[in-house]
Amino acid sequence: MVSALKDKNILLGITGSIAAYKAAEIIRLLRKRGAQVYPIMTRAATYFVHPITFQTLASRRVVLELFRQEDKIKHISLAELADALLIAPASANIIAKLANGIADDILSTVALATKAPVLIAPAMNHQMYVNPILQQNIDKLKRVGVKFIGPEKGQLASGKVGIGRMSEPSRIVECLESLIQCRDEFKGKCFLVTAGPTRERIDEVRFISNYSSGKMGYALAEEGICRGARIILVSGPTSLVPPAEAEFYRVESAEEMRKKVMEEFARVDGVLMAAAVSDFRPERKREGKIKKSVGERFTLELRQNPDILSELGKRKEGKILVGFCAETENLEEEAKRKLREKNLDLIVANDITLEGAGFGVDTNIVVLIDRYGNLTHLSKRSKREVARAVWDKIKEITKNLYR
Ligand code: C5P
Numbered sequence: 560m561v562s563a564l565k566d567k568n569i570l571l572g573i574t575g576s577i578a579a580y581k582a583a584e585i586i587r588l589l590r591k592r593g594a595q596v597y598p599i600m601t602r603a604a605t606y607f608v609h610p611i612t613f614q615t616l617a618s619r620r621v622v623l624e625l626f627r628q629e630d631k632i633k634h635i636s637l638a639e640l641a642d643a644l645l646i647a648p649a650s651a652n653i654i655a656k657l658a659n660g661i662a663d664d665i666l667s668t669v670a671l672a673t674k675a676p677v678l679i680a681p682a683m684n685h686q687m688y689v690n691p692i693l694q695q696n697i698d699k700l701k702r703v704g705v706k707f708i709g710p711e712k713g714q715l716a717s718g719k720v721g722i723g724r725m726s727e728p729s730r731i732v733e734c735l736e737s738l739i740q741c742r743d744e745f746k747g748k749c750f751l752v753t754a755g756p757t758r759e760r761i762d763e764v765r766f767i768s769n770y771s772s773g774k775m776g777y778a779l780a781e782e783g784i785c786r787g788a789r790i791i792l793v794s795g796p797t798s799l800v801p802p803a804e805a806e807f808y809r810v811e812s813a814e815e816m817r818k819k820v821m822e823e824f825a826r827v828d829g830v831l832m833a834a835a836v837s838d839f840r841p842e843r844k845r846e847g848k849i850k851k852s853v854g855e856r857f858t859l860e861l862r863q864n865p866d867i868l869s870e871l872g873k874r875k876e877g878k879i880l881v882g883f884c885a886e887t888e889n890l891e892e893e894a895k896r897k898l899r900e901k902n903l904d905l906i907v908a909n910d911i912t913l914e915g916a917g918f919g920v921d922t923n924i925v926v927l928i929d930r931y932g933n934l935t936h937l938s939k940r941s942k943r944e945v946a947r948a949v950w951d952k953i954k955e956i957t958k959n960l961y962r
Pocket of ligand 1: 834
């Protein structure tokens with residue numbers, strides 16, 4: 560698949576933060592996707608990483624100075640050639656400068672002069688990040704269309720845990736790719752995404768679950784955010800880090816997931832049910848732990864869980880409903896039946912017997928079927944790329960709905 564970043568000119572602003580070393584990986588990922596990278600470093604950034612590192616990776620001289628005799632018009636020409644400006648890591652200082660129109664070095668001057676989309680990945684100490692002045696600066700920039708990714712919660716350079724850690728390079732590059740492709744496509748819209756498995760309690764120490772990793776649902780949430788949607792992510796237990804920008808709810812059982820989804824349904828424009836909801840749960844609620852001494856044979860009675868998506872399909876209320884189905888045989892017939900019976904707009908079907916599809920892996924092979932019977936077969940690709948195709952389809956559906 561050709562990346563939206565291919566042959567694009569990406570200005571990469573690197574500012575003074577310990578996360579500056581991660582910019583090396585960003586350059587590598589951008590170049591792998593075919594982008595031309597123009598690194599611009601602030602003076603503070605050069606204390607963390609020597610420009611030669613970025614120069615080597617970008618195969619281009621790093622821009623460091625505003626006033627060099629031979630580079631007189633550089634800030635304007637850079638600003639004009641840019642398809643996007645990414646600032647990663649972005650310090651509190653550069654955010655403050657951008658929010659106030661200050662142009663006192665090459666990076667802030669280019670930022671002020673460019674018409675290209677700007678994506679900022681902040682990285683700083685927790686206290687600096689939560690400082691109300693910084694938050695006001697971020698809000699101000701968001702209002703004029705500047706995009707932010709992260710920061711995330713995690714271990715900071717100080718050794719403390721808090722919010723301020725720069726998002727991972729792969730996440731930043733994915734977001735930039737989506738931004739270039741489809742900026743603000745879902746601005747003002749809110750979607751609910753479910754992800755992961757559910758856990759159905761047997762006793763105090765055991766549960767029934769499935770192999771879902773949550774990767775497909777989290778990729779859908781990430782992609783939705785990058786396209787400007789507000790995302791409510793309702794997730795069963797997974798080991799994944801939810802995107803910082805999502806409104807995140809963790810649930811355990813199908814019943815808990817149902818409750819949360821129903822609560823939020825009224826305020827969303829659509830629901831993407833990527834969760835692998837357990838169809839059954841143990842009938843009895845048991846205290847303590849079932850003992851081995853119950854006998855050689857032990858029967859656990861199960862009761863069917865409510866089908867959340869079917870319930871949403873009955874309500875519908877003009878919202879977009881996307882379902883997922885994992886099958887081992889008769890994929891298309893089964894998917895079409897579910898689409899019809901659950902009153903969906905779109906179903907994403909995958910044959911989990913294929914290598915590189917389904918639970919646990921990073922790739923998927925799916926067919927998208929909409930309510931008009933249009934089929935889109937997608938060969939093996941990353942779950943993020945599948946997520947892109949799903950959102951593209953949702954866009955198409957919304958256009959038809961609101962026409
Ligand atoms: O019928 P099946 O379980 O194969 O349908 C899968 C779709 O229905 C998925 O989108 C899944 O999230 C949703 N589902 C649900 N509630 C259930 C079971 C599945 O919403 N109890």
